[in-house]
Amino acid sequence: MSDISLILLGAGQSTRFGLPVKKQWLRVNNTPLWLKVLESFRESFDFANIVITADRDEVALFQHFTDVEVVAGGKSRQESIKFALEKIETPWVLISDIARCDIPKEMVDRILENRDKGDIVVPYLSVADTVVVGGENVDRDSVKLIQTPQLSKTEILRKLLRKSEKSWSDESSLFAEYGYRRYFVRGDRRANKLTYLEDIDNSSCFKKGFTESIRVGNGFDVHQFQIDDSRKLLLGGVKIDTPLSLKAHSDGDVLIHSLIDGILGGAGIGDIGELFPDSDEKYRNIDSAKLLENVLHTITKIGLEIRYIDITIIAQIPKLQGYKREIRENLSKILQIPKSNINIKATTTEKLGFIGRKEGIGVISTVTIANIDWRAYL
Numbered sequence: 001m002s003d004i005s006l007i008l009l010g011a012g013q014s015t016r017f018g019l020p021v022k023k024q025w026l027r028v029n030n031t032p033l034w035l036k037v038l039e040s041f042r043e044s045f046d047f048a049n050i051v052i053t054a055d056r057d058e059v060a061l062f063q064h065f066t067d068v069e070v071v072a073g074g075k076s077r078q079e080s081i082k083f084a085l086e087k088i089e090t091p092w093v094l095i096s097d098i099a100r101c102d103i104p105k106e107m108v109d110r111i112l113e114n115r116d117k118g119d120i121v122v123p124y125l126s127v128a129d130t131v132v133v134g135g136e137n138v139d140r141d142s143v144k145l146i147q148t149p150q151l152s153k154t155e156i157l158r159k160l161l162r163k164s165e166k167s168w169s170d171e172s173s174l175f176a177e178y179g180y181r182r183y184f185v186r187g188d189r190r191a192n193k194l195t196y197l198e199d200i201d202n203s204s205c206f207k208k209g210f211t212e213s214i215r216v217g218n219g220f221d222v223h224q225f226q227i228d229d230s231r232k233l234l235l236g237g238v239k240i241d242t243p244l245s246l247k248a249h250s251d252g253d254v255l256i257h258s259l260i261d262g263i264l265g266g267a268g269i270g271d272i273g274e275l276f277p278d279s280d281e282k283y284r285n286i287d288s289a290k291l292l293e294n295v296l297h298t299i300t301k302i303g304l305e306i307r308y309i310d311i312t313i314i315a316q317i318p319k320l321q322g323y324k325r326e327i328r329e330n331l332s333k334i335l336q337i338p339k340s341n342i343n344i345k346a347t348t349t350e351k352l353g354f355i356g357r358k359e360g361i362g363v364i365s366t367v368t369i370a371n372i373d374w375r376a377y378l
Contacts, residue, residue: 001045001046001047001048001112002048002090003048003090003091003092004047004048004090004092004093004094004112004115004151005047005048005049005050005051005088005089005090005092005093005094005154006041006045006047006049006050006051006093006094006095006096006149007050007051007052007053007081007084007085007088007093007094007095007096008034008037008038008041008050008051008052008053008096008097008098009053009073009077009080009081009084009095009096009097009098010024010034010052010053010054010055010062010073010098011053011054011055011056011072011073011074011080012024012055012073012099013055016195016196017194017195017196017197018196018197018377019197019374019377020300020301020372021300021301021302021303021372021374022301022302022303023099023194024054024098024099025301025302025303026200026206026303026374027211027213027303027371028101028205028206028211029208029211030211030213030371032065032302032303033098033101033194033205034052034054034062034098035065035066036101036205037096037098037100037101037103038050038052038066038068040103041096041108044105044108045108047094048089048090049069049087049088049089049090050068050069051068051069051070051071051084051087051088052066052068052069052070052071052098053070053071053072053073053080053081053083053084054070054071054072054073055072055073056072056073058302059071059072060269060270060274061269061298061302064268064269064270065268069087071083071084071086071087076167077167077168077169077170078161078164078167078168078174081095081157081161081171082161085154085157085158085161088154090154091153091154091155092115092151092152092153092154093151093152093154093157094108094111094112094149094150094151094152095148095149095150095152095171096148096149096150097148097149097193099193099194099195100147100148100149100191100192100193100194101194101203101205102190102191102192102203102204102205103149103188103190103191104188104190104191106188107123107186107187107188107191108149110123110185110186111123111149111150111151111185112151114183114185115151117181117183118180118181118182118183119152119153119156119175119180119181119182120150120151120152120153120156120157120171120172120175120180120181120182120183121150121151121182121183121184121185122146122147122150122170122172122182122183122184122185123146123147123148123149123150123184123185123186123187123188123191124144124145124146124147124184124185124186124187125144125145125147125187125188125189126140126141126143126144126145127140127143127144127145128140131143144184145187146170146172146173147187147188147191147193148170148191148193150170150171150172152171152175156175156180157171157174157175160174160175160178160180161174163178164177164178190204197374197377197378198378200374200378201378209375210371210373210374210375211371212370212371212373213370213371214307214368214369214370215266215267215268215304215368215369215370216266216366216367216368216369217261217262217263217264217265217266217267217366217367217369218261218262218265218364218365218366218367219257219258219259219260219261219262219263219264219265219363219364219365219366219367220258220261220362220363220364220365221254221257221258221261221272221362221363222254222355222360222361222362222363223246223247223248223252223254223257223360223361224246224247224359224360225244225245225246225247225358225359225360225361226244226245226246226247227243227244227245228245231245231246231251231252232245233245233246233252233318234246234251234252234253234256234288235253235254235255235313235320235323235327235361235363236253236255236256236259236311236327236328236330236331236344237253237256237287237288237289237327237330237331237334238323238326238327238330240318240320240323241318242317242318244317244318246360246361249278249283249284249285250276250278250283250284250285250286250287250288250291251285251286251287251288252288253288253289254361254362254363255311255313255327255363255365256288256289256291256292257272257288257363258311258363258364258365259292259309259311259331259363259365259367260272260275260288260291260292260295261365262309262365262366262367263295263296263299263306263367263369264295265367266304266367266368266369267298267299267302267304267369269298269299269302272291275291275294275295275298276291289330289334292334292335293334296334296335296336299369300372303371303372303374304369304370304371304372305369305370305371305372306335306337306341306367306368306369307337307341307368307369307370308341308342308343308367308368309331309335309337309341309342309343309365309366309367309368310343310345310365310366310367311342311343311344311345311363311364311365311366312345312346312347312363312364312365313344313345313346313347313361313362313363314347314348314349314355314361314362314363314364315346315348315355315361315362316348316349316351316355316356316357316358317358320346321346324344324345324346327344328342328343328344
């Protein structure tokens with residue numbers, strides 16, 4: 001289909017969904033929902049181009065999972081489509097919501113087959129029940145429940161988005177406002193949109209239920225000692241009683257840096273340098289505990305949780321035996337997991353290497369990550 005491109009909208013905030021996990025990231029057989037939708041379209045249709053919109057803070061996260069171009073969405077549906085259209089050159093564009101995770105191929109076929117009958121092709125559902133609007137009965141045969149995906153003439157859509165300042169819930173309403181031809185085709189009830197948590201019960205995407213999955217990530221970091229009266233040695237957010245501190249762009253908490261890398265490794269979303277580059281001045285001297293909180297928020301919204309942490313601190317000096325309990329307690333508070341799920345070990349290198357020469361500290365972290373069980377919220 002050299003004349004049709006696909007835009008998948010995934011930049012929404014899922015505010016009505018009622019979960020700490022964004023619905024785009026709910027796992028379907030261990031695959032994020034948005035990726036499942038993308039793969040379904042790619043298996044059935046050969047589009048000239050595919051573009052996905054994502055929240056600006058999630059573009060890099062999406063890109064870890066796919067070779068399809070991901071662009072930052074806007075504050076509204078229209079804004080997101082505008083940004084995506086900058087990447088579209090075909091005369092037709094099919095636009096679908098990632099929240100519609102089970103769109104039958106035959107429904108999309110009906111849309112594509114009728115593209116020459118209107119400026120936009122729109123799937124709809126009929127209404128079987130009595131309809132009352134503002135206290136008045138309405139002929140139910142005249143009522144249409146509009147679905148996506150919708151197939152638009154690209155240049156008309158581009159023009160209307162530049163012209164209109166109103167907010168529209170779908171593209172067909174925008175076309176109708178300016179008098180363009182809408183052609184309606186039969187939709188499919190399986191293509192229901194996930195808006196509220198209870199919609200999961202009616203979605204065939206989740207008919208197999210929750211799938212448990214365990215991932216393991218490893219992190220390692222090392223920092224050099226320095227003597228700087230303006231800085232303290234921090235490990236796991238705990239101040240260590242020593243004149244030494246660690247050289248770093250941030251506060252130098254080598255334990256938290258290692259732990260962050262372990263978490264990101266288990267989640268499969270890169271490393272600490274990608275999320276918090278030391279070339280960015282906003283991270284200069286930053287409290288590493290704040291970075292850890294940010295990472296926790298990130299993995300939660302993409303449907304993952306921390307199950308267990310095992311940390312090895314490698315240091316010839318200072319002695320750390322008396323700090324391990326406090327470090328566990330602080331990490332438990334930050335990460336909102338039981339202390340019993342955090343283990344802290346401290347060892348030396350028997351005076352070997354740069355650590356043995358008392359030049360710095362290294363930390364190794366192993367983190368177990370699992371899918372958040374959304375059934376607990378139903």
